[in-house]
Amino acid sequence: MDGDDQLAHERSKAEFNVDDMKIVWAGSRHAFEVSNRMSRLVASDPVFEKSNRAVMTRKELFKNTLRKSVHAWKLINELPLSEEESVMFRYFMDQPGFMDLHWRMFVPAIKGQGTEEQKQKWLSLANKMKIIGCYAQTELGHGSNVQGLETTATFDPQTDQFILHSPTQTSSKWWPGGLGKVSTHAVVYARLITNGKDHGVHGFIVQLRNLDDHSPLPGITIGDIGVKFGNGAYNSMDNGFLMFDKFRIPRDQMLMRLSKVTREGKYVPSDVPRQLMYGTMVSVRQTIVSNASVAMARAVCIATRYSAVRRQFGSQNGGIETQVIDYKTQQNRLFPLLASAYAFRFVGEWLKWLYTDVTQRLEASDFATLPEAHACTAGLKSMTTSATSDGIEECRKLCGGHGYLWCSGLPELFAVYVPACTYEGDNVVLQLQVARFLMKSVSQLSSGKAPAGTTAYMGRAKHLLQCRSSVRKAEDWLNPAMVLEAFEARALRMAVSCANNLSKFENQEQGFSELLADLVEAAIAHCQLIVVSKFIVKLEGEIKGRGVKNQLKNLCYIYALHLIHKHLGDFLSTNTITSEQASVASQQLRSLYSQVRPNAVALVDAFDYTDHYLGSVLGRYDGNVYPKLFEEALKDPLNDSVVPDGYREYIRPLIKQKLRSARL
C-alpha cells in the first residue's frame, strides 16, 4: 500500500464526522470558514512559497520577508480583508517578521496606554502603516526584571522635552523584533525622571529613523543583534539593539493614559490600580495560549500522518510490515500530545471569554477579579508553551531519522516556536508569580473570604485536604467528578504544603527563595487542573456532529490520565491516589489509546491545515512521503552538480597524496 492509499484507508476508519470536528476545533462555523479561506488564499499565492527558506542567506531571507509582508499588506487592502481575516492571513503566511510586532505589540501598547489624543495621532499613522513600530522593553542587562531597566527619560522643563539616554552598555535595548532594520518608531520603556526623582519605568513613543531615507536619527545607534537559533526559522526577524545619546522627544510622546507629567514637570501618578495593565497582558497571553494549540497541532499532525505511513518490522514471511502508529510506545508518546493540542485549544477558547469578562469589569471599575485572571493567564502561558516546545521535539523523534530533515517541517517549527517559553515572560518567572498568588490565596483561606474563579476549589479545602479517591476500577477514571477531585486535591495539597514550609521561615522572602522549585511545581499542578477542568466543562456543553463528542471525551481523559501517569510522584506523595488507583489509571489509558487509534488520522485532519501551512513532506495530506523526500533532496544546492565544488582543491589532492611520513 503506498502512502496515498494508506491515509485514505485510515480516513475510512474514522468513527466521527471530520467536518463537524473542524467546526468544533475552529470554535464556530464562521471561524472555520475564515480560517479555511485565508489558509487557502495564502497557499495559492506563489509569493508565499516557503520551502526554500533553509538554503537562503540571512540577507536573502530578510529581503524575502519584506517582499512577503508588503505583498500581504497590498492584498489585505486591495481585496479588501476585514481585520479578522487579516489576522488569519498573516498567521498562515507563517513567516516571523516586523509586521508581527507592529500589529501585536506596538499598536496594542498605544491603544492600551495612550491618551485619546495620542491614539488619534499615532494610530491613524500606524493603522495605515505610514509608520512601522516595535516594542522596545528588554535591555542587554535586564529582561525579566523590568524594574531593573536602566534607560532614562529625564524631563527638561526648559524645552518641554524628555531626554532619552542609555547610560551604560547594559542599558542598550536588546531583542525587540522589527527594531534592527525596519521600524521607524518604537514604544520605548525607560525610567522616568522629573526634578531628579526616579518614578520607575514608563512607556514613550519614539521616532527612530528618518521617514525619507530610513537613516537613524542623530543620537540613535541601532542595528540587528545577529543570527538566532536554527537555519531560516526566526532569522527572518530583525531583532535589534538600540542606544540613545541624549536623544530628545516632546513631552506629549510619553504614554499618558495612566500616569502623567505636566508642563511644569510635575509627576501625576495614575489614579487607577497598576493592575489595569494586566488587562493587556491577559489579551496577549491568551493569544499565546491559542497559538500553543496551533503549534502543537501542527507537529502532531505531521507525526500522526507519518506514523500511519511509516512501516517497520513485524512482517511474517515477507508480508506487510507494521505501521509504526500501531506500536503502543508510539501511541503512548503521540496520543497525549494529540490530546494536549485539543486541551490547549479549549482552554484558549475559555481565556478569550475571560479576557472579554475582565475588559467589561474594568470598564465598570471592578478590579476584583484581575489578580486571579492575571495569575491564571501567566500560568497557562507558561504551562502550554513549555509543553508545546517539548511536544514538537517529541514529534521530531516520533518521526525517526526523517524527522531531523529540514523538509519534515519539525526542526524549523521547533526553532521558531521555542522562544515562546522566554518572550512575554520567562516561563519559570511566570510560574513564580502564580505561586505568589497561590500562597496569598492559601493564607486567606481562614479569613472567610471565598476564593473565586480558578481558585474556587480552594473553598472546599476541608474536604480536599482529607478526601480519599473513590476510584475502584479502570472505568471510574472516566468519571469527571473523580478525575477533577484528584486534580483539585493534588493541587491544593501541594500549595498548602508549600505554605506550611514557608511558615517555618522567619523571613518570608528567604523562605520563598529556598522553596522556589517546590513553588513552581505547585503552580504547574494548579495550571494543569485549570486545563483539565476547562476540557471537562467543554464536554458538558452542546457539541454537535456524529461521534464528535465521544472522540473529545477520549482525548479529555487521555489528557488527564497521562498527566497522572507523568506526575505520579505528586499524586502519590500527597496521598491523593493510591498505587492501585494509579495502576488502573494506566489500564484505562491503554484502553483509550486503542479507541483513539482508528480515529487518529481523522482527528488531525480536523485541524484543516493546508500542506503549505504544515510545510512538511512527512505530514502531507496525501501521504506521498518517499517520492517527495527524493524531490526535496534533489533540490538542495549541493546536488546542483554531481562532482562538488572543492573536489579539485581538496578531495582529489587528498586521495592522490603521496605521504612521505616515517609513521606510515
Ligand SMILES: Cc1cc2nc3c(=O)[nH]c(=O)nc-3n(C[C@H](O)[C@H](O)[C@H](O)COP(=O)(O)OP(=O)(O)OC[C@H]3O[C@@H](n4cnc5c(N)ncnc54)[C@H](O)[C@@H]3O)c2cc1C
Ligand atoms: C525571539 C525573542 C523575541 C523577543 N522579542 C522581544 C521584543 O519584541 N521586545 C522586547 O522588549 N523583548 C523581546 N524579547 C526579550 C524577552 O522578552 C526576554 O528575553 C524575556 O522577558 C526573558 O528575560 P531575560 O532574557 O532577562 O531572561 P532572564 O531573566 O535573564 O532569564 C535567565 C534565567 O534566569 C531565570 N530567572 C530569572 N529571574 C528569576 C527569578 N526571579 N527566580 C528564578 N529564576 C529566575 C529564568 O528562569 C532563566 O532560566 C524577545 C526574546 C526572544 C528570545
